[in-house]
Amino acid sequence: MTLLRHTPKEITERKALAINPAKTCQPIGAMYAALGIHGCLPHSHGSQGCCAYHRSTLTRHYKEPISAATSSFTEGASVFGGQANLLQAANNIFSVYEPEVIAVHTTCLSETIGDDLKQIITKARKDGKIPEGKEMLGASTPSYVGSHVTGFSNMVKSMVSTFAKNTNERNGKVNIIPGWVEPADMEEVKRIAAMMGVDITLFPDTSGVLNGPLSGEYRMFPEGGVTIEELKDSGNAIGTMALGEWCSADAARWLDSNCKVPCTVLDMPFGLKATDRFVDTLRVIAGTSVPDSLAHERGQLVDMISDMHQYTFGKKVAIWGDPDQLISMCEFLVSMDMWPVHVVTGTPGKRFEARIREITKDLPFDINVKAGGDMFLLHQWIKNEPVDLLIGNSYGKYIARDEDTPLIRWGFPILDRVGHQYFPTLGYKGGLRLLEKMLNAILDRKDRDDPEETFELVL
Amino acid sequence: MHGPVGCAAYTWDIRGALSSGRELHRLSFTTDLREKDIIFGGEPKLEAALMELIERHEPKAAFVYSTCIVGLIGDDLEAVCRKVADKTGIPVLPVQSEGFKGSKREGYLAACNAMFRLVGTADVSDIPELSVNIFGDFNIAGETWIIKEYLERMGLTVVASVTGDGRVDDLRRSHGASLNMVQCSGATLDLAKMIEEKYGKPHCRVSWLGIEDMADSLYKVAEFFADKDPEIMARTTELVRSELEGILPGLARYRKDLEGKKAAVYVGGAFKAFSLIKSFRHLGMEVAVVGSQTGTAEDYAELAEVTDPGTIIVDDANPLELQEFIKEKDVDVFVGGVKERPIAFKLGVGFCDHNHERKIPLEGFVGMLNFAKEVHASVMSPVWNFVPRREKRHRNAGKECSHDR
């Protein structure tokens, strides 16, 4: 018996029905982004259920307590609007939990009712619901548009549009917007920048918030996160690097047009080439050079790629997840002579498909790529054209089991493994880790499946 | 799931409610409403989605869940369901479960209303007198199967289990069972009442958690059937005796280590809290902090009665308050749900999942032993030796934590 035996091989077009979604809704992205602000309590403006789901899902992925509040809509609020609920909630939250800042996002419900966060927050300030020195920001995150990635991007954009000011004093820093990556990856961005001697403002920054130690204390607001001061000052930076068009570009462009901070939109630095571009751009903006220590790390990655090429060459891979990650992963795979044959993101957008086709255009065949797809479609593709390796979030485990194909968990959410909180996959070191994982999966499988005569000690 | 993608994505296969059937419930189906559906209505999409699904999977019935937004844009779920039912010939049942309409409780009621439409639609002539329904159990980690086995050993036929490992065909005949046993979580109490009202079949409240509640529940059921089957009491007594015999030595072993340790309990329904307090007593442990999210005033009064003086009783506490109580009482293990787990661990306190995400059965007699084993494993874990707050205490105790399997 296999779990997904309900997946038929024949593919028929589906317009009205999504099966096993490869995306989720905007607010969870906004919630994750908000957790990357120091002392921030995310607030879900809608019914209780939504907030409970977002918190539980983030908890399962990060294995950390996730604090968030909700406006707890009832039938009344859904008729008369949720302004009263939000004002009341703000008041309570500031007095009970004492956050530095509340980051409000909407839900399907408050969006459809037509609640205007900007106006409600202005009113909250006027009515004295926001204590002196405290802040409140809001992002509109209707889930029937885009996906969780859109929600992330909207909240990040609100961070700059709410706080950033150009006060005509360039601060010599570079803004880096890392996009929806793990806390460990954010830490890695900071490590690389420090190696290069560049002073950066990273936002959001969930490192130190969602990968904390066991301290014997539960702290609602741990050490980490970008501060409001830093966000204000981001308008004075010498440049902004947005990692990922989908996650980060909007905020960077806002800073460019409103604060005259020039922006560069890059792919997320996963894999060799994307990390090269990241390092090079940072070098140029900050006017520094690449230190030997970093060149050394790069050399190690190139070394491992060449050493192991015989095992990566021609391996077929299916990948799914979020657009920015997939673009970089796809490029990384192609650069190692691996073949990403099926690529699915749940996030809609034709640009994504074009980009993936561009990256894979020199492969000896046409690949399958879909924006706005789901896991059911991916599984059908795999049934028609099997692969050697699966790379994506935990939702691929059904396919992995059904097709007996190794799975590397990478992306969001990971509900059944740990490590992503602590070990980066970004940058050169992260590239090494990704490659190690791929090789382990491929070689474990080879050792398991090789007949006795060809089973070898040395690989 | 009729709504935007999130509502369906978050509920996709997150419950360990096991099924001996087709596992279709482990897929996630949604209309993934987009902006234009919100403006122009989602009915056509829902109809097309249902037609496609029913054609492909040929289910015995379909349940359609409405989310907040559907309530708001005014899709006529009832009409779409009726239309699809006519076309496909299977029952298509709307569950009016918009989140803003109320808490989980209202959601349960919506589900009961939908299920009740199936009840009474199949022949019950072959159902024996000695028959029951298991209500309010979700077969987490296979728990319903354990209970079912006990009942069968008592000589009873289980007609339907709702909803754990439930079947549409069984539900249709569930009005034929002589007694509905309702686990006190309240989820299916409404359904039992509806059946009682329309078909005159009584219900009784039961709990399958902990030794006393488990035994009491079985005796209660046996008593109900005693005049029809004079032997049933003897069989039940024998069952309880032999089950207890199987677990008591194990419990005693765990108790040796756990004697005098303290627990905090923070669960959804109050019924669970009661069972847990008794269970911890069997392990020689004291429940120093107890609370629930949905308890009523009477529940709290009753909690105060059954707990030791000095026990902190909390009503819907926030995490900061929970932390204070846990520290104040210096508890050794915390029993709660998914959101409390990381909080307990941050504090360096053991944890036992007593919610829908538990991976081992905690119901039945064997469940009590499992519970003891899990509490023991967590409380006695050597990792607590490395937790700042506890280091001293363990050193003073002069005794290394040990595992006993």
Ligand code: SF4
């Ligand atoms: S899709 Fe909309 S309604 Fe559903 S959980 Fe997300 S925000 Fe809430």
Ligand code: SF4
């Ligand atoms: S939209 Fe409503 S039904 Fe969906 S998760 Fe939120 S509260 Fe629940």
